[in-house]
Each structure stands twice: as structure tokens, then as C-alpha cells.
Amino acid sequence: MRKLWLICVGLLFLGSCTSQSSKQSNDDSVNYDQVKADSLGIPRGNKLSTAMKRAMKWPQHDSSWFFEYKTMALKGDLAYEKGVVRRDPSSVYKIDGQYYVWYSKSVGPTQGFAGDIENDKVFPWDRCDIWYATSTDGITWKEQGMAVPRGPKGNYDDRSVFTVEIMHWKDKYYLCYQTMGALYTVRSKDAIGMAWSTSPDGPWTKTTKPVLKPADNGVWKGTEDNRFLVEKKGDFDSQKVHDPCIIPYKGKFYMYYKGERMGEEITWGGREIKQGVAIADNPLGPYVKSEYNPISNSGHEICVWPYRGGIASLVTTDGPEKNTVQWAPDGINFEIEASIPGAPHAIGLVRSSDTNEYPLAALKWGLTHTYNSYDYQSIIRFEAYHPTHHAAKGEVGSKGWKGNKEK
Amino acid sequence: MRKLWLICVGLLFLGSCTSQSSKQSNDDSVNYDQVKADSLGIPRGNKLSTAMKRAMKWPQHDSSWFFEYKTMALKGDLAYEKGVVRRDPSSVYKIDGQYYVWYSKSVGPTQGFAGDIENDKVFPWDRCDIWYATSTDGITWKEQGMAVPRGPKGNYDDRSVFTVEIMHWKDKYYLCYQTMGALYTVRSKDAIGMAWSTSPDGPWTKTTKPVLKPADNGVWKGTEDNRFLVEKKGDFDSQKVHDPCIIPYKGKFYMYYKGERMGEEITWGGREIKQGVAIADNPLGPYVKSEYNPISNSGHEICVWPYRGGIASLVTTDGPEKNTVQWAPDGINFEIEASIPGAPHAIGLVRSSDTNEYPLAALKWGLTHTYNSYDYQSIIRFEAYHPTHHAAKGEVGSKGWKGNKEK
Numbered sequence: 052m053r054k055l056w057l058i059c060v061g062l063l064f065l066g067s068c069t070s071q072s073s074k075q076s077n078d079d080s081v082n083y084d085q086v087k088a089d090s091l092g093i094p095r096g097n098k099l100s101t102a103m104k105r106a107m108k109w110p111q112h113d114s115s116w117f118f119e120y121k122t123m124a125l126k127g128d129l130a131y132e133k134g135v136v137r138r139d140p141s142s143v144y145k146i147d148g149q150y151y152v153w154y155s156k157s158v159g160p161t162q163g164f165a166g167d168i169e170n171d172k173v174f175p176w177d178r179c180d181i182w183y184a185t186s187t188d189g190i191t192w193k194e195q196g197m198a199v200p201r202g203p204k205g206n207y208d209d210r211s212v213f214t215v216e217i218m219h220w221k222d223k224y225y226l227c228y229q230t231m232g233a234l235y236t237v238r239s240k241d242a243i244g245m246a247w248s249t250s251p252d253g254p255w256t257k258t259t260k261p262v263l264k265p266a267d268n269g270v271w272k273g274t275e276d277n278r279f280l281v282e283k284k285g286d287f288d289s290q291k292v293h294d295p296c297i298i299p300y301k302g303k304f305y306m307y308y309k310g311e312r313m314g315e316e317i318t319w320g321g322r323e324i325k326q327g328v329a330i331a332d333n334p335l336g337p338y339v340k341s342e343y344n345p346i347s348n349s350g351h352e353i354c355v356w357p358y359r360g361g362i363a364s365l366v367t368t369d370g371p372e373k374n375t376v377q378w379a380p381d382g383i384n385f386e387i388e389a390s391i392p393g394a395p396h397a398i399g400l401v402r403s404s405d406t407n408e409y410p411l412a413a414l415k416w417g418l419t420h421t422y423n424s425y426d427y428q429s430i431i432r433f434e435a436y437h438p439t440h441h442a443a444k445g446e447v448g449s450k451g452w453k454g455n456k457e458k
Numbered sequence: 459m460r461k462l463w464l465i466c467v468g469l470l471f472l473g474s475c476t477s478q479s480s481k482q483s484n485d486d487s488v489n490y491d492q493v494k495a496d497s498l499g500i501p502r503g504n505k506l507s508t509a510m511k512r513a514m515k516w517p518q519h520d521s522s523w524f525f526e527y528k529t530m531a532l533k534g535d536l537a538y539e540k541g542v543v544r545r546d547p548s549s550v551y552k553i554d555g556q557y558y559v560w561y562s563k564s565v566g567p568t569q570g571f572a573g574d575i576e577n578d579k580v581f582p583w584d585r586c587d588i589w590y591a592t593s594t595d596g597i598t599w600k601e602q603g604m605a606v607p608r609g610p611k612g613n614y615d616d617r618s619v620f621t622v623e624i625m626h627w628k629d630k631y632y633l634c635y636q637t638m639g640a641l642y643t644v645r646s647k648d649a650i651g652m653a654w655s656t657s658p659d660g661p662w663t664k665t666t667k668p669v670l671k672p673a674d675n676g677v678w679k680g681t682e683d684n685r686f687l688v689e690k691k692g693d694f695d696s697q698k699v700h701d702p703c704i705i706p707y708k709g710k711f712y713m714y715y716k717g718e719r720m721g722e723e724i725t726w727g728g729r730e731i732k733q734g735v736a737i738a739d740n741p742l743g744p745y746v747k748s749e750y751n752p753i754s755n756s757g758h759e760i761c762v763w764p765y766r767g768g769i770a771s772l773v774t775t776d777g778p779e780k781n782t783v784q785w786a787p788d789g790i791n792f793e794i795e796a797s798i799p800g801a802p803h804a805i806g807l808v809r810s811s812d813t814n815e816y817p818l819a820a821l822k823w824g825l826t827h828t829y830n831s832y833d834y835q836s837i838i839r840f841e842a843y844h845p846t847h848h849a850a851k852g853e854v855g856s857k858g859w860k861g862n863k864e865k
Contacts, residue, residue: 091694092696093751094694109778114725117727237854277855279847319520321524346509348510374781447683
């Protein structure tokens with residue numbers, strides 16, 4: 052009997068100790084990694100506020116993915132030209148000593164959607180063809196001509212071909228781009244087309260059919276041309292597949308793209324915009340959307356590059372993870388590597404084998420566009436850099452610092 | 459013996475069932491909340507990419523904290539004036555039908571730190587006094603004069619008084635502001651001073667001593683005037699306490715401030731900048747730094763307002779949580795409510811009892827500043843708004859939409 056009592060008392064004691072230490076270890080505002088707290092500048096002995104609990108969970112990051120950037124105008128045929136739209140530059144390839152870039156080109160003002168949709172221009176990227184230009188120095192460009200025109204009337208791409216990307220694979224060149232056919236209404240769905248050539252100067256042979264289409268699995272509500280009114284929204288890419296960019300990767304072809312959704316809402320992070328990838332065995336397809344889509348929960352125009360066996364991605368503009376640089380070791384599972392103040396939009400990266408050198412090597416310079424007005428955009432150049440310190444004018448570490456003069 | 463075997467086999471079976479179901483439940487790319495996945499636009503049957511696993515953990519948020527904004531120039535004495543710095547506007551109070559604002563004012567160019575620090579102007583906010591202006595409509599302002607000058611030579615505030623905030627409490631007015639005394643070097647530490655008056659027009663009585671100081675618990679390395687060289691960094695506010703803003707809250711006075719750190723580094727989120735709060739029983743102090751500091755892991759200028767029993771905070775510019783709107787039910791533990799594209803900096807909010815109406819009521823309009831150049835800044839006005847949809851020109855839901863014309 053006495054042994055039983057002792058056992059019971061012992062068990063009760065153990066039980067209470069366990070529950071007490073679990074209560075203490077549950078107070079995560081006082082029990083925490085001191086080394087990490089010191090690195091974050093938390094005063095010794097302080098409790099963790101909610102914001103610092105979040106900070107304590109940040110993965111170990113260095114700053115090598117963090118960048119700022121500047122922009123500059125281009126010269127020659129890509130300089131500002133009144134009445135002309137040049138926008139959404141492709142990646143830039145250096146071929147036989149010349150840089151090549153492709154882009155959307157159209158002329159004239161944008162009327163928008165409230166008028167005569169059959170004859171008006173509803174967006175700056177409506178009524179576009181794909182043109183291209185070359186440069187020896189990446190600053191002064193010569194417009195070479197039209198690469199891919201709109202298709203003949205009745206074709207799926209007869210309204211506009213735009214937002215183009217270029218891939219060079221095994222002595223062929225492949226353009227992929229957004230297409231609009233027939234009427235360009237608010238509720239229209241688009242499609243992605245492709246064209247190939249044995250030369251960057253063309254001529255280009257189009258695919259007869261689109262290579263990628265929206266999921267089209269929402270349900271509109273009513274007949275008004277209003278993309279926000281739905282019975283059902285469908286997938287993240289139920290209305291649009293935009294900004295296609297193909298990267299040869301792991302023996303296949305990864306076409307990253309932005310989705311737009313029927314019934315798109317404004318969320319706590321702004322527009323609900325997500326990105327997906329479609330994968331093919333051959334450059335011209337068939338492209339099959341990944342079962343892991345969407346691979347980004349935020350973002351806008353696609354900006355991806357291969358980096359040390361994985362894929363890096365610049366996520367801009369929309370969603371809670373806007374303005375981050377991300378990296379996926381497998382091209383699918385992206386982690387956040389940096390949070391940046393902002394970035395150029397619609398980037399055309401310079402494709403080069405040097406991009407594995409360091410994380411931001413791919414962003415040394417590239418192309419983007421600027422809005423001169425709602426109607427007219429021009430292509431410009433950006434240069435990204437990694438700031439080592441935030442140094443003020445005349446401060447050690449600042450540009451042009453010459454040292455304090457002796458008194 | 460047989461019963462024992464049966465029990466063992468039964469236990470083994472149970473054990474394997476448990477481990478299998480725990481293995482299945484560990485595959486969080488296939489087992490997930492379908493309702494939430496549908497709302498996020500994940501195609502039915504898909505596996506979760508890493509980015510979507512993060513998205514599935516987002517708290518339920520509506521979009522009521524999300525905003526965009528526009529800015530406009532001011533008229534009258536706060537319009538652009540060549541050769542003059544007016545910056546970092548305080549909150550705006552409406553007193554007897556007039557809006558009042560206080561701000562840093564100085565003249566002349568900034569030489570920076572590389573010259574004769576004793577006689578030069580090292581920052582646009584060096585060599586400042588605090589001035590104030592009034593307006594009936596918040597657009598046209600009349601500069602009324604100097605509110606608080608720099609102190610006499612030898613005083614802790616004899617070099618510059620700047621980055622001011624105003625609090626109205628029980629028929630007295632309290633200004634709090636940054637001060638610099640003696641030489642303004644790169645390694646200088648600042649202090650926060652206060653002044654009070656029975657009238658918004660002054661005269662103002664200063665506190666004889668600072669009310670808040672940096673932690674000063676880092677250790678410089680070497681004698682070069684270089685704030686990035688340290689043996690030890692110290693706390694998040696070891697070098698500076700900036701942007702003080704006092705909110706009467708829960709029967710006390712909460713002085714929110716930005717800290718800057720000795721040996722400040724560039725991180726994966728940019729500059730390492732964090733914010734703290736110091737609390738007092740009386741408006742003029744003593745202010746005691748909270749044991750929960752820092753209460754923000756990111757940000758820059760303080761922009762806080764009382765909202766429905768808690769404190770809302772706009773976090774801008776620096777750190778991984780830059781460009782978020784946050785809210786703390788207790789003024790200490792802040793959660794992220796929205797991720798915004800960007801925000802005006804150095805905001806002076808309009809103090810009004812209407813700010814409880816909805817989250818962004820406090821941001822209907824306010825003041826901020828713009829950089830005309832590195833040397834010269836002007837105060838301007840901003841107006842924030844909540845976009846209900848992202849609607850293009852002529853699209854249903856866009857401004858000025860008049861409806862599609864019938865054909």
C-alpha cells in the first residue's frame with residue numbers, strides 16, 4: 052500500500068513538473084535564441100514583441116540578393132518617339148557581337164474599353180506586332196523591323212501579338228508571346244503563341260495553334276462586359292496567361308507565366324495575381340501546366356533566370372510577396388531571398404552564362420519600359436547594384452567619398 | 459502466451475497505422491484546406507508549391523487596409539521655394555478652424571560629411587529650426603514663423619532641432635523633436651527634446667534635458683568617423699533615436715520612435731532599421747523604453763495612429779516588412795494587415811476623432827515631403843484611397859466609366 056502511495060505521489064509530482072516546464076517553454080516571448088536576438092539588436096533581457104517573434108523566425112539570409120537600381124534612357128531608334136508604343140522588352144541575347152531584343156510595338160492613342168471595341172485600341176498593347184532591334188553597346192539601338200506580325204483575319208492572333216520572349220536553343224530561336232484574336236473585350240481570354248526561326252533576323256514560322264491557354268473554368272455572371280462579376284472565379288489563370296518566358300531546364304522547357312483570374316479581387320496585398328509554369332519536352336510543346344501551380348503567390352511580369360542549378364525569380368507589383376527576389380532549387384518551390392524597395396517592371400534580362408557568378412549577376416543591366424503617359428511607353432535600360440552600406444553624402448562608404456579633410 | 463502474442467501483434471499493427479497516417483498527414487503538399495485553396499485559385503487536385511504553402515498560412519484578411527495614394531503640391535508659403543528646406547511635417551491638428559503643422563526648416567545646400575563639419579551643413583536636416591504654418595483648407599498654407607529655435611551654444615540642441623511631432627493633451631501642446639548638439643559627425647548620437655505651450659502659436663518652453671536617448675551600448679572600432687566600423691553593434695537604437703511621435707494611450711503616453719544602430723548593416727531586407735516605444739505617465743516624461751522593444755522589425759519614419767482601441771502603424775522604406783500596414787491591439791504586438799505597393803514617407807497625419815471609422819480613415823489626406831534634390835525638400839500633400847478593383851481605361855469600375863456605347 053505504501054509503495055503504491057509513493058508511486059502515485061511520484062507520478063503526480065512528475066506530472067506537475069512536466070506541465071510547468073511546458074508552460075514556461077510555451078512563453079516564447081521570454082525563451083529565445085540569445086545569439087539570434089543579439090544579431091537583431093534586441094536589448095538583453097527584453098521580451099519578444101510579436102514583430103520580433105516574426106523576425107526570430109526569419110531564415111539565415113545574407114544580403115547578396117538585395118539590390119537597388121537606376122534607369123537611363125536609350126538612344127537611337129529605341130529612344131522616346133512621340134506617338135509610338137514600344138514596351139515589354141524580351142530578354143536580350145548577344146549574337147555575333149550584337150545585342151538583340153524583341154518587343155511589342157504599336158502606334159496611336161488608347162481609347163480604352165468604353166467606346167467602339169471593334170475599331171478602337173483598348174490597351175497600349177492592343178493592335179501590336181512584334182518588332183526587334185539590335186545594338187553593339189546596349190545603349191544605342193537600331194530598330195531592324197517587324198519580326199512577327201498579327202495573323203490574318205480569323206486567326207487566333209489577328210487582333211494583337213505582344214509581350215514577347217525569346218529563347219535560343221540548339222541553333223534555333225523561339226519566340227513566345229501573348230495573342231488576342233477577334234474582339235479585345237474586357238472579358239476576352241487570350242492565348243500564348245510561338246514562332247521559330249533558324250536566324251534571329253527571321254523569317255519566323257508561327258505555330259498554327261496556341262501553345263498555352265487560360266484555364267477558362269470560371270463562370271461569368273450576367274452579360275455586362277465586366278470581368279469582376281462572376282458566379283465562380285475558377286483557377287488563378289482562368290482568364291489570362293500572360294508574360295510567357297521559356298527557360299531550358301533539367302532537360303525540359305519550363306514556360307513561366309502570369310495568370311489572371313476571372314472575378315479578380317483586390318486583397319490585403321493588392322491585386323490577386325499569381326504565376327504558374329508549364330513544362331514541355333520540346334521547345335514548341337506541348338506545354339503541360341505543372342501540378343504544383345501556382346508556383347508564386349504574388350507578382351506580375353515574369354522575370355526568371357537560371358541560377359546555380361535552380362531558378363531565380365523577381366516578384367514585383369502585386370500580392371503580399373511583391374518586391375521580393377526568390378529562388379527555387381527545383382524551379383517549382385520558391386523561397387524568399389530578399390525584400391527589395393522596388394524593381395523595374397517587365398524586365399528583359401541579358402541572357403549570359405555569367406549569371407551563375409553571384410545572385411545579382413543577371414541584373415547587372417537589362418531593359419524595361421517606362422510610361423511616358425497612359426497611352427505611350429518607351430523601352431529604357433536599368434542597372435541594378437548591391438549597396439554595401441547606406442552612406443550619406445560625404446560619408447565613408449559613399450560614392451565619391453574622398454575622406455575628411457584634416458583641420 | 460497466446461494472449462501476449464495477440465497483444466504484441468495488435469500493438470505493432472496500431473503502431474504502423476499511426477506512423478502511416480502521420481506520414482500521410484506530414485505530406486502538406488497534398489493534404490490541405492480545400493476551401494482556402496479554392497479561394498486562392500489553386501487548381502483542384504494540385505499539390506502545394508512552397509509559395510502556396512506560405513499563402514495557405516496567411517491569416518484571413520480583408521482588403522480594407524490596402525491603399526494606393528497620390529500626391530499634390532501645396533500652395534502659399536509651403537509651395538516649392540528655391541534654396542529652402544522644409545521637411546518632415548508633423549501631424550496636422552485643426553485648432554479653431556485652422557490646420558496647424560510644424561516642420562524642420564533650414565536654408566542653403568548640404569555639403570555632406572567630407573569637409574569642414576564644424577561649419578558645413580552635413581544633412582538637409584542639419585542647421586534646422588522648427589517652424590510652423592497654418593491653413594484653412596489643407597492646401598494653401600501660411601508660414602507663421604519659428605516655433606522652436608536651436609538652443610544656445612553649449613546646449614544639447616545647439617546644432618539642429620528637427621523632425622518634429624505635435625501632441626495636444628488637456629489644453630497644452632507638446633512638441634517632441636530630434637536634437638543634435640556640438641558637432642554633427644557621422645558617429646554622433648542624437649537626443650529627443652520636448653517643448654510645451656498653452657497655445658499652438660507658442661511661446662514654447664523647452665525641457666532642460668533630453669527625454670530620450672540612444673542606448674549607446676555599442677563599441678566603435680578605430681577612430682575614423684565611420685559608423686559602420688564597430689567592435690560591437692549594441693541595441694537596435696544604439697546610435698540614434700529618431701522620428702519621435704507621442705500618442706496618448708491607455709492612460710499613458712506612448713512615444714514611438716525609430717532606432718538606428720551602430721555598425722548598421724545592409725541585410726536581405728535592406729537597411730537594418732527597427733522601431734521602439736518609450737512610455738511615460740506624464741507628457742514630458744520620464745519616458746521608459748518598453749521591455750518589448752523593438753516593436754517593429756522594419757520601417758523608417760514613424761507613422762502611427764490610434765485605431766479601435768489599438769495602434770495602427772504604417773511601416774515603410776527599410777526591412778523585410780517594408781510597405782506594410784500593421785495594427786497592434788495593445789500598441790506593442792503588431793500584426794501585418796496589408797502589403798502595399800509603397801507609401802509617402804515622413805507622413806504627418808491629420809489628427810481627428812474620425813480615424814476610428816474605418817482602417818484608412820486616418821490617411822484620407824495628410825502631409826509628406828518630396829525631394830526636389832538631395833539638398834532641398836518641400837512639404838507636399840498626399841491623399842490615400844482604397845481601390846475596389848484594378849480597372850483599366852474605360853473598363854467597368856474605372857474612374858469616369860460611362861458604359862459601353864451601344865452599336
